[in-house]
Each structure stands twice: as structure tokens, then as C-alpha cells.
Amino acid sequence: MLRYVIKRLLLMIPTLLGAALLVFLLMRLIPGDVCVLRLATGGGSMDATVIKNCRIELGLDQPYLVQFLVFLKGLATFDFGNSMWTGRPIVGEIGLRFQLSLQVAIMATLTAILIAIPLGTISAVKQNTWIDYVVRAFSIAGVAVPSFWLGILIILGILIISKAWFGTPWMPPIKYVPLWQDPWYNLSMLIWPALATGYRYSAVATRMTRSAMLEVLREDYVRTARAKGVFRKLIVRRHALRNALLPVITIIGIEFAFLMGGLVVTEQVFNLNGLGKLFVESISNHDYNMTQALVMLVVAIFALTNLVVDIIYAWLDPRIRYA
């Protein structure tokens, strides 16, 4: 197993290099200039000398090859330099947002797992009953409803209900405080985006759990277990669910990695200072350094999540062995 993990980690290097080249080229294809943008958006006069100096300061006057090598050096040393927009170190800027994004991703994943696995299982076991229909309607609605829209509804709902019950409207906090500093405040802010995204996430996972369970419940070994007189609950829990979880784990893994950098709109709705918001801002600000660093981070998260999913496969299914 250790050899397999090392091999997979080494395979990440060409993946990261490919992604690095791609993001470097794509960023430079987008028209616009961070220096012009800094001055133009405020409505000020644009002095050509100031723009020229800014470009020299940021290294944008260098040939593309030199810029790419600087980027690769930063990638190798985990030092991506400073943000072209704020001038602050990129590692610090990302670090600031990482803990929030990670907490939301974990909370949304837990929400999804807690909803999806029981509901998907019940839905499969009670196939074609009213319970199954309700669960299916619930999960289809979750896939159909965009999480940002649900987020807006949640905020409006809280405002209206709090006004009706307490006389003054209340809304969740809009500034982040770490969990260890003030758990109540932290959770009163993050529980809502976790629910909004967790619902959509759970809907996908519920449908996957249901279909995987239905398939497994028809397997010979389940029929054999039944014939041997094993309790139904035991069959479902020990024999069917464990095997049915393999595709569900894949979906959960992919979604988790996506949540780390892809919660762009939900972050805007709840004013979360997360990686998704930083991603969009860095692209619209033409902050090459920041965008490149973020893309590399997301690629690394995806690669690592896939590795973890593969390891969980082996734990869930003893037949899977890696060499």
C-alpha cells in the first residue's frame, strides 16, 4: 500500500505541471491588464508612466518564458510570491480563506452524508412505496434547486420569521470568526451555507446510494444471506450498504474537492470569505499569480482526494488490493 501511495504522489507531479502550463497560458489569453484595472476602476486619470512602472514592478514586462519559469520555481518551493492586486504574500492570503472553506466543505459533506446514506438506503429498501417516492422527490428537488437560490431563500426566511417571532429581523452574521474563538457565532454563520450546499450535495449522493443499493440488493450473495435467514437489517447494514458505498464515496470525494474552491456564488450569498470568492476576484482582477496558485491548490486537492477515495475503497472492499 505504501508503495502505491508513493507512486500516486509521484504521478501528481506531471499532473501539476500540465495544469501549471495550462493555467499560465489561459490567464494570458484573457484580455486586460492588472495595472490598467487598478487605475481605471476608480475613475482616475491613467498616467502611461505609472502603468509602465506597475508592469515592471509586477514582472509583466518580462518574456512569457521567464514568467513561466518564475511560476514553476514558486510552485517547487511553495512560494507563489505576492498577489499582483494586493501586494500581500499569496500563501498568507490563501491561508486566511482556507480554514473557512475547509470548515464549510466538511460541514456540507457531513450534512450530505447524514442525509444521503439513510435516505438512499431507505428509499432502495422501500422501493416503489410512498417513502421511496417522497425521498426521490426530495432528492430531485435538491438537484434542481441551485444552492445559491436556496441560500437567498434561507436568508429571507430567517429575516421574515425572526421579525414575526421576535419583532426585529435577524440575519446570520456576515463576518467570520474561527470556531475555536466563538463556536456559537461561528456556527450561526456557517450552518446556513453548509445546509444550502449540503442539500444539493446530499441529493446527488442520495440518488447514487439508492441506485447502488438496488443493484447490490439483487446480488446473489444478498439472496444467499436472506436464504440463510440472516436478519434483514444485518443484510442491509453489513452486506449491502458496505458494497453499495463504493460509487457513493467517489461522488462524495469529488464533491468535497469541488466545494473547496467552487462555492463561488454561495460564498457571495452568505458573504463567506472563502477560496471560491478569492478565485473569482483574482480572475477578474487579472491577478495572474493568485489565480495560478489557486488553480494549483485545487488541482492538488482533487488529486489528493482521489487518492484518499482509492484508499477508502480498499478499506471498504477487502477484494481491492493496490500494489
Add this chain to the structure above:
Amino acid sequence: MKSSSWKSTLPLLAGLAALGVWSLPAEAQTPKKGGILKFVVPDEPPSSDGHRETTFALAHPWAPFYSLLIRIDPEDKAAQAIVCDLCTEMPKPTDGGKTYTFKIRPGVKFHDGSALTAKDVHASFQRIVFPQQGVSSARKAQFSMVESISAPDDQTVVFKLKHPSGAFLPAVANPFNWIYAKAILDKDQHWFEKNVMGSGPFIFETHQAGALVKGKRNPDYHFAGKPYLDGFEAIFAKTQTLRVQAIRGDQAAAEFRGFPPKSRDDLVAALGKDVTVQESDWNCVLLVTPNSKKKPFDDVRVRRALTLAVDRWGGSKDLSKIAIVKAVGGVVFPGHPLAAKKEELEKLAGYWPDINRSRAEAKKLLKEAGVPDLKFTLSNRGVDQPYTIVGTWLIDQWKQVGVTVEQKVEATGPFYASLNAGNFDVTTDFNCQAVVNPLSDTSKFLPTDGAQYGKFEDPELIKLYEAMNKTGDEAEQKKLMRAYEKRVLDDQAYNHITLWWYRIIPHRTYMKGWNITPSHYLNQDLSVVWIDK
């Protein structure tokens, strides 16, 4: 006695009305001390250096940390009166209007405890007016009249001008001209881009990038008894819906840029007496600029036809219900003494009272220019308020004279990249300024201005502008301004004014002491703001 004091306030009230500054009457209450003011900011600036940046997103959270040499009186709703901040009294120009000597308040301290002297003021203005190589100064061009700055002693700063200029004091009073410590600037001219150390009413506590800026009360502030607040939190919130809900749910007391009418109405409906609305004409205007280097927009008849087709008087009534625009005006902020009166405006192309006659003339001009079925693309910035809303309205206006327009909406980056490269037919653009100072604000229309995208050359226009700035005679200034305006908007139609913006600030009623001004850059040091809870 009562009668005479009432009479003495009449001109002031008339002035306010003329400037279009409207708000609920200020209550005569004694300010209370204490409390943390929370407000939302729609954007975050690239750096914390006021000399370099031009965005309100810097002014709102960072202005409370700094002092200015002179400033717009925070209690003057018209935002016209310039008063001392760090100086002891407003200087009277000497040497035929070419020398201004400022005396600096003694005993002012920076937040690190060091004394603020004339040397710091000198170093700060030296950086703004004559920046070193590699230092960005966004307002350098506003000080083209300054010949030299000196600090002969610790209490005196002297500005020598090349010629007398009415634009000098308003330029000095710009709310971004923060006074930095010379000792820090001597070591690193870029230090203030990432760090904060001022002498303003609040002491910097923290800046969490992307999240918030916090400040606490400066107990040694040079205006005794101020500020009233214990501190403030400026929370960055990009989406307008969220900012409105934050005020509604009391996560913030205000947002100081401005909301559209619908958001104001929603907040008033939801909060009733718990929300107070202040409104003002805004020293910001949305322009239309044809690319004079590109056919057929190199033909003045085509440019004039485009402005003649637009019904500004009717548009003002309709658009003001849905967008942050309202006043019809020329190149000067409406209501200012240098602005065109209605009867003067009505003589300019695009402002005629009879829109049918105006559009008939537009059709005639297009036919004469050989483009009766003109088709072009309007480049527009992907910002709803007011760009895309006004852009859509313009398309309909031009359709009335047979012109077919396609709107190309782009994100800010690509939008300005196209403008700079000259890759556009006709574009929208804007002119937002801080201190209402038409002599300086109208430089935007010059072919030499860095943010003029019309790509034209016109030495005659430059001559008019220079003459206007050099004369001290107000009547002459007005005359020259009318000639300048006519050349820009009518005779050559290089730029077209659409409508001036309208600022609407609904805020929690418990926030007191803050007065709306015609600029979202002004009056943000929060020294006179207090909480009545």
C-alpha cells in the same frame, strides 16, 4: 433675532437646494459616546495607499485612520466649505495668488506616538505632487499648477504655484491626500501600500483580507472630544442583495456608496422608522464616447446625431425610478455656480426641449453623413448600476432615429482593455470626482487626459481649458466653461453626457452625525458619527 438668523440661513438653504442635497432634518441631539459602528463596503481596494488608489473602497474603511491638511467640512451638507484639519487656519494666498502658507497645528500625534509636523505634511504632498520614480500617484495631474512645496520649519508648509488657480485648494482638500509620517516614507515609499499608520480619529486594529477592517478610537485625536464611536468595523460584502439584507437584519448600519431606489423602498418597507434615508445629487456622471478615430464616428455629424437622439429630460423621469441616475446636466456638476442653467442647456445638442425636432435633426445629419441606417456596437461595462440599465435605455433612444445598436457588455478588465486599445465603436464611461471642483473635474474631457477614450485631438479645447483655469474672474470662467462645454458636447460632440448619478443612502436610524455629500469619497473619517442606541 430669530428673524435675522433665519434670513442668514436662507442663502445656505438655497445653496443646498441648488446642489440637490436632500435629507431628513438633522436632529439637534447631543452626541453620545461609545459603540462600534458596523458598515458594509461593496469592494476591496488593491492597496491601502490613499495616494495611489482612486476607489471609494479604500476611502470608506481606511479614511478614519488618517488626517488631511485641509478637508471638506464634515458638517457641510453641500460639501463645498473647505476647513482646516491639520492646519490652524485657512491660508490667504499671497504673491498675487501664487503662494499658500499653511500653519500646522501643534501637538498632533501619529498613532505610534510620534509628533506630526510640517515635515510630514511636506513629505506627503511631495509624494503626491512630485512622486519618485516607481511611486504611483493618482492625483499628480490635479497639481499641475504647483511649482514647489517646502517646509521652512516644523509648523509651516508653503506651496508655490506657477500661476493662480481656483483648482488648488479643492485639490489639496481631496479626501485621499492622507498625511503620512516622513520617517516611514524616508525608509520605504511603498510602506503605506500594505500598512497603516496615521493621525486620524481611529487607530488601525486589523485588516482581514476579503473580510473586514477594524479600527478603535484614537484617544489623542486632535479634535477634542471626538470621535464619538469606540470603534468601527468595515465589512466587505460584494453583492448588493446581501448588503441590503445586512442593513435589514442589523448586521450593518449602513453602506456609504449608494443603493438604487428599489433597495431604498424595500428597506423602508421592512424597517419603517428604524431606517433613515439621505439622498443627494452625485458628482458622478455616465458618459457616452464615440471613437473619433473610427469611421463613421470621425464625422462630427454622426457624433452629433447620436447625442441629438437621446431624450435626457424624459429619461431622467423614467430612469430615476429604477437606476441611480437622475439630474440632467452638462459637463459641470448640476447646481454648481459654474454649471449651465436649464435655458443654457436647452441650446445644446441633445438637450433641446422638443425631442421630435431634435430627432428629426439627428436623422437629417445621419443622412447627410451617408449612414441613415447606422449600425454599431455599444461597449458597456458589466456593472448593473447604472451602466447596463442606461446602456439598454440608450439603445432604445438611438432606435428612434433608425440606428441599430448591439450592446457588448464586458467585465471591467476586458472592457478597459478594449477602450485603451481603441477597439470599440461607441462606449460608455464615467467621471466621478471627490471635491466638487469643475475646473479640475472637467479635465476628463480633454484629449490629453489619460482616461479620455475618444481618441481625438483638439488644441482649441485645450486652450479653452487652460484659459479657464488661469483666470481668476468668475464671470470669465463661466463664459469659458460654456464655450468649453459647447465644444465638447455640441460642436464636436466628442463625449455625450447621459444623466448625472443620484446617491441614495438608507441607513439605520441609530447612526447619527453622518451627512450625505455629493461624493461617495467625502466625509468618511467618521469623526462626527455616533450611535444612538
